[in-house]
Amino acid sequence: MAALRAFKSAENSGAEIPDVVCFEKQDDWGGQWNFTWRTGTDGYGEPVHSSMYRNLWSNGPKEALEFAEYTFDEHFNRPISSYPPREVLWDYINGRAQQSEVKDLVRFAHVVRRVEFDDQRRKFTVTVDDLRNHVTEVRVFDQVIVSTGHFSFPNVPDITGIESFPGEVIHAHEFRGAERFAGQRLLLVGGSYSAEDIGIQSHKMGARHVTMSYRSGPQGFAWPDGVDEKPQIERIDGSVATFVDGSSGEFDAVVLCTGYLHHYPFLPDSLHLRSPNNLYPNDLYRGVTWNANPQLHYLGAQDQWFTFNMFDAQAWFVRDLILGRVELPDADARASHMRQWSDRYQAVADDAAAVRFQADYIRDLIEQTDYPMFDLDEVVRIFLEWKADKKQNILTYRDQAYRSVMTGTMAVVHHTRWIDELDDSRERYLDAQTTADSVS
Ligand SMILES: Cc1cc2nc3c(=O)[nH]c(=O)nc-3n(C[C@H](O)[C@H](O)[C@H](O)COP(=O)(O)OP(=O)(O)OC[C@H]3O[C@@H](n4cnc5c(N)ncnc54)[C@H](O)[C@@H]3O)c2cc1C
Numbered sequence: 001m002a003a004l005r006a007f008k009s010a011e012n013s014g015a016e017i018p019d020v021v022c023f024e025k026q027d028d029w030g031g032q033w034n035f036t037w038r039t040g041t042d043g044y045g046e047p048v049h050s051s052m053y054r055n056l057w058s059n060g061p062k063e064a065l066e067f068a069e070y071t072f073d074e075h076f077n078r079p080i081s082s083y084p085p086r087e088v089l090w091d092y093i094n095g096r097a098q099q100s101e102v103k104d105l106v107r108f109a110h111v112v113r114r115v116e117f118d119d120q121r122r123k124f125t126v127t128v129d130d131l132r133n134h135v136t137e138v139r140v141f142d143q144v145i146v147s148t149g150h151f152s153f154p155n156v157p158d159i160t161g162i163e164s165f166p167g168e169v170i171h172a173h174e175f176r177g178a179e180r181f182a183g184q185r186l187l188l189v190g191g192s193y194s195a196e197d198i199g200i201q202s203h204k205m206g207a208r209h210v211t212m213s214y215r216s217g218p219q220g221f222a223w224p225d226g227v228d229e230k231p232q233i234e235r236i237d238g239s240v241a242t243f244v245d246g247s248s249g250e251f252d253a254v255v256l257c258t259g260y261l262h263h264y265p266f267l268p269d270s271l272h273l274r275s276p277n278n279l280y281p282n283d284l285y286r287g288v289t290w291n292a293n294p295q296l297h298y299l300g301a302q303d304q305w306f307t308f309n310m311f312d313a314q315a316w317f318v319r320d321l322i323l324g325r326v327e328l329p330d331a332d333a334r335a336s337h338m339r340q341w342s343d344r345y346q347a348v349a350d351d352a353a354a355v356r357f358q359a360d361y362i363r364d365l366i367e368q369t370d371y372p373m374f375d376l377d378e379v380v381r382i383f384l385e386w387k388a389d390k391k392q393n394i395l396t397y398r399d400q401a402y403r404s405v406m407t408g409t410m411a412v413v414h415h416t417r418w419i420d421e422l423d424d425s426r427e428r429y430l431d432a433q434t435t436a437d438s439v440s
């Protein structure tokens with residue numbers, strides 16, 4: 001959606017743009033934000049894409065992800081709170097894409113099966129299945145932008161004895177809501193955002209007890225009663241998990257919050273990004289362009305503090321590379337640039353440095369395009385305050401409000417505290433009767 005908007009924006013300002021076509025395997029756009037109740041396979045028999053669930057609220061302040069050229073004020077015409085639920089964020093990204101009239105460039109229910117590169121002709125051959133009409137199309141393109149995300153193919157580790165566990169074992173990708181865990185003792189494997197959010201969701205929805213098992217280190221929040229952290233699981237015997245510190249516990253259900261694989265089943269090895277979920281994946285010049293073949297680009301392939309506005313910065317940069325507005329250095333210069341940033345990334349020692357690294361990365365991209373520069377240092381500050389809010393109270397951080405760096409508008413406090421809010425619909429969220437005044 002960012003790439004489509006980027007090309008449209010150039011066209012609107014008089015540039016000649018190439019023919020652009022977007023293949024989307026689902027019936028609608030929005031990617032992760034396009035919620036489905038389904039797990040496993042979708043209505044077309046394709047792997048379900050979204051990993052989102054009922055009652056998913058933004059886990060970072062919206063002021064950190066706001067588009068610089070389509071603000072929340074412009075979309076909602078009034079201040080809203082800093083942590084909207086999924087439906088409201090979908091509405092925002094959909095509103096921007098609708099406004100730029102790019103929907104006719106998208107071929108919905110078209111799944112990309114194969115992308116091949118012909119070295120002689122320097123062209124891509126793309127094989128696409130039209131899922132509704134059962135027609136296979138083969139098209140030729142000069143450039144390919146991979147925007148398929150990297151939080152859809154579960155990373156599923158083996159755990160000794162897990163096959164003896166009598167309860168249900170799922171991956172976070174299949175989690176659709178915490179209501180089902182009411183009264184249960186839940187074991188979450190992993191120590192990052194999915195474990196944290198599914199953990200406190202389950203607590204909110206009445207789980208009897210939640211244990212999160214970390215690999216690298218504890219998340220270290222002041223968990224409420226009934227939620228705790230343990231180190232790695234040594235083994236599972238029936239319903240009992242034993243942890244490497246010798247402690248053990250009995251559980252009713254297990255959710256593997258063990259992250260995702262960068263997996264692009266439509267790409268051959270020579271074009272396939274392989275990376276852990278980090279801030280500077282190898283092989284991508286400026287974090288987007290496949291160095292071994294700069295006609296191929298990836299958007300959003302890195303781990304994400306910044307999201308929507310980073311995708312924009314990347315999309316504008318890739319657009320300008322394709323339009324020839326930004327010069328593509330030769331392979332050696334690209335490799336040296338990548339080394340510099342990779343070394344810088346290796347020196348990142350903590351979360352604050354990681355946020356600053358990603359802010360600098362975005363600044364570097366925006367400086368080369370006409371995407372509106374915004375106060376990235378202020379967004380870094382917001383992220384650090386957000387982290388402090390979470391440290392202070394993991395159950396109330398979503399009740400805090402921030403000021404937009406794009407418009408200066410102060411967010412309102414949501415009419416209901418997050419812990420008490422059981423309705424995540426757009427209607428309920430925007431209910432004027434219950435919306436509190438701006439706290440500015
Ligand atoms: C559980 C969860 C919660 C999150 N919460 C937040 C949050 O609170 N705030 C935030 O800022 N970010 C959040 N994120 C991060 C999220 O990844 C980004 O916000 C954003 O959705 C990434 O956009 P994307 O376009 O890169 O990928 P996606 O949103 O994953 O979209 C990729 C699209 O590619 C399509 N596709 C995939 N394969 C094919 C194919 N072969 N052919 C055709 N189409 C294909 C998919 O159908 C999908 O529409 C969350 C992520 C997850 C997993």
Ligand SMILES: NC(=O)c1ccc[n+]([C@@H]2O[C@H](COP(=O)([O-])OP(=O)(O)OC[C@H]3O[C@@H](n4cnc5c(N)ncnc54)[C@H](OP(=O)(O)O)[C@@H]3O)[C@@H](O)[C@H]2O)c1
Pocket residue numbers: 056057058059060151155157172189190191192193194195197198213214215216217257258259260277304
């Ligand atoms: N809006 C929301 O509330 C919300 C909710 C959920 C997720 N999200 C988003 O979803 C994205 C993905 O988050 P994520 O937490 O699923 O993935 P992630 O951030 O990549 O974290 C994966 C976790 O799994 C652990 N892990 C991996 N292999 C393991 C193994 N073999 N044994 C034990 N632990 C293992 C990792 O441990 P190490 O640290 O040791 O590597 C890490 O803690 C993020 O962008 C996040 O913001 C948002």
